[in-house]
Amino acid sequence: MRTALVTGSAGFIGFHLCQRLLADGFRVVGIDNLSDYYDVALKERRQAMLLQSPAFSVVNDDVQTPGRLMALFAEHRPDVVVHLAAQAGVRYSIENPRSYLDSNITGTFELLEAARAWPPAHMLLASTSSAFGANTKMPYAETDRADHQMSFYAATKKANEGMAHSYAHLFDLPVTMFRFFTVYGPWGRPDMALFKFTKAILAGEPIDVYNYGDMKRDFTYVTDLVEAIRLLIDTPPQRPADGIVPEGDSLSPVAPWRVVNIGNSDAVQLTDFIAAIEEATGLTATRNLMPMQAGDVPATWANADLLRKLTGYSPRTDVREGVRAFVDWYRDYYRTN
Numbered sequence: 001m002r003t004a005l006v007t008g009s010a011g012f013i014g015f016h017l018c019q020r021l022l023a024d025g026f027r028v029v030g031i032d033n034l035s036d037y038y039d040v041a042l043k044e045r046r047q048a049m050l051l052q053s054p055a056f057s058v059v060n061d062d063v064q065t066p067g068r069l070m071a072l073f074a075e076h077r078p079d080v081v082v083h084l085a086a087q088a089g090v091r092y093s094i095e096n097p098r099s100y101l102d103s104n105i106t107g108t109f110e111l112l113e114a115a116r117a118w119p120p121a122h123m124l125l126a127s128t129s130s131a132f133g134a135n136t137k138m139p140y141a142e143t144d145r146a147d148h149q150m151s152f153y154a155a156t157k158k159a160n161e162g163m164a165h166s167y168a169h170l171f172d173l174p175v176t177m178f179r180f181f182t183v184y185g186p187w188g189r190p191d192m193a194l195f196k197f198t199k200a201i202l203a204g205e206p207i208d209v210y211n212y213g214d215m216k217r218d219f220t221y222v223t224d225l226v227e228a229i230r231l232l233i234d235t236p237p238q239r240p241a242d243g244i245v246p247e248g249d250s251l252s253p254v255a256p257w258r259v260v261n262i263g264n265s266d267a268v269q270l271t272d273f274i275a276a277i278e279e280a281t282g283l284t285a286t287r288n289l290m291p292m293q294a295g296d297v298p299a300t301w302a303n304a305d306l307l308r309k310l311t312g313y314s315p316r317t318d319v320r321e322g323v324r325a326f327v328d329w330y331r332d333y334y335r336t337n
Contacts (some may be wrong), residue, residue, distance in 0.1 A: 004233075005028075005029045005031070005081045014082075022053045026080075033085075037087065052165035073114040082125075110126075116173070122175075127177045129261075142250035183220050198281065201283075233269060261304050280324040
């Protein structure tokens with residue numbers, strides 16, 4: 001039985017990933033601080049569901065607590081580490097940048113130091129599509145330069161990529177960074193557009209539509225994302241002996257490190273996304289058209305060729321199918337809570 005350490009285990013993606021790993025026979029050790037950035041009760045419910053499995057254990061603490069991750073690594077000697085714990089959200093990083101410094105920078109440093117002392121077979125660290133920043137060439141490819149982040153959140157995630165590369169190079173730690181593209185689905189985050197739009201539409205309230213609706217996102221269904229992560233777990237990068245990297249691969253020439261996009265490879269217009277919610281709810285949204293918010297980008301679109309080359313898998317859930325599943329979950333969850 002392999003042991004996986006998952007940081008941010010009570011989060012939206014962490015919860016779904018832990019469920020998948022437990023189903024696949026892993027022993028899963030979680031860590032989550034149950035922060036009040038959004039509804040703590042939602043996180044507690046996810047964690048309670050995971051704790052129904054005897055193969056799951058959890059510590060509720062900050063990843064940046066000095067020595068906490070070191071102790072977890074020493075006790076459990078994880079074979080696989082998936083680092084999802086982070087302060088999320090582009091807009092909140094303008095209001096409270098220090099929380100991003102503490103969680104995303106210091107927390108990742110604590111993780112890397114623990115891995116240096118107790119090396120796992122593979123570490124997978126969450127980055128973000130926001131790391132591509134001001135890039136206008138689309139779809140985004142991992143080999144494109146990503147030098148002009150538009151928010152402090154994105155900047156911390158790009159810094160995580162560089163930090164992890166240095167440890168991979170110096171200490172031969174296999175590291176895969178993955179860049180998410182607008183993940184959505186049941187048990188999703190209340191600060192995300194799908195949750196906010198669904199809540200408002202069902203309540204007969206207007207929705208805020210930024211950039212007057214002229215936005216595109218590569219919406220990625222959460223189980224597709226988890227499938228990709230699960231396959232990447234068994235695909236650790238290897239330092240190229242001759243320093244030569246295959247064309248189209250983001251593998252480092254000097255470290256067992258690469259970055260992989262996980263996206264649906266389909267840029268969906270925001271107005272079409274809203275139409276999918278309207279179809280799933282059977283209601284019409286009242287739109288409050290607004291200008292672009294600071295730190296946001298008008299479009300994201302993933303080139304997922306590298307993921308397919310490495311794993312043979314491509315996310316494939318249609319946005320209307322995924323939105324319908326979320327709306328069904330939302331109605332059921334809030335009818336019983």
